Amino acid sequence: MSTLIILLLILSILLFIISFFQKDHSTNLKKEVEDLSMNLYQETYQINKRIKVLEEELLVDDQLMKKELSKSAKPVVNEILKNQVIALFKQGLTVEQIAKQSALAQSEVKNVIADFLEQ
Template identity: 45%
Template sequence: MELIMLAAGGLGLILFILSFFLKDHSKNTEEELQELSMSLYQELSQLKKRTKLLEEELMIEPDSSQRKARPKQINEILINQVLSLHKQGMKPDQISALSSLHISDVKRIINH
């Protein structure tokens, strides 16, 4: 009985000493988790900033003076189609209904 008690005590002492020399994997895992959560926090923060900027850009509408000063750019192909339809005898309101252009843009292209 005493032999079993000594063997168990000796084994416990050996395992206790051995535990000081083994690497602690939980520290590495904890550090990796902390780095991951910091990087996710930074990415989330950047996404929030970008979203806020986009929301601000969408909320800002140009003044009427800016709209008049800078006419809308119209594709050359669309201009040719408008002129072709006008030569075929179509009225500006019909051309506007067929195209994605406002009637004022259609009239401006025809009169240009």
């Protein structure tokens, strides 16, 4: 019985010593997870930086396009108003009177009349 206890004690001491020389797999796994998370954070940061640059470019392009459209765009007058302006013009009313009755600016009234006269 005592030999069995001594044998078990020697075996336990031997296994304890062997455990110190074994590689720790969890350390390697922790390092891999840490490296992976750092790579993920770096890639996310790079993507966010690129998105910000694209948003700024789109915002600038959008503002430039709005400015160009506002400079070049003629005011749009619907067909009913055009017909009303033309009918009032045919009746001999002045541009100011037509503008008051149709609730259009005088420049818009002039444009409608000019378009009518060109046809």
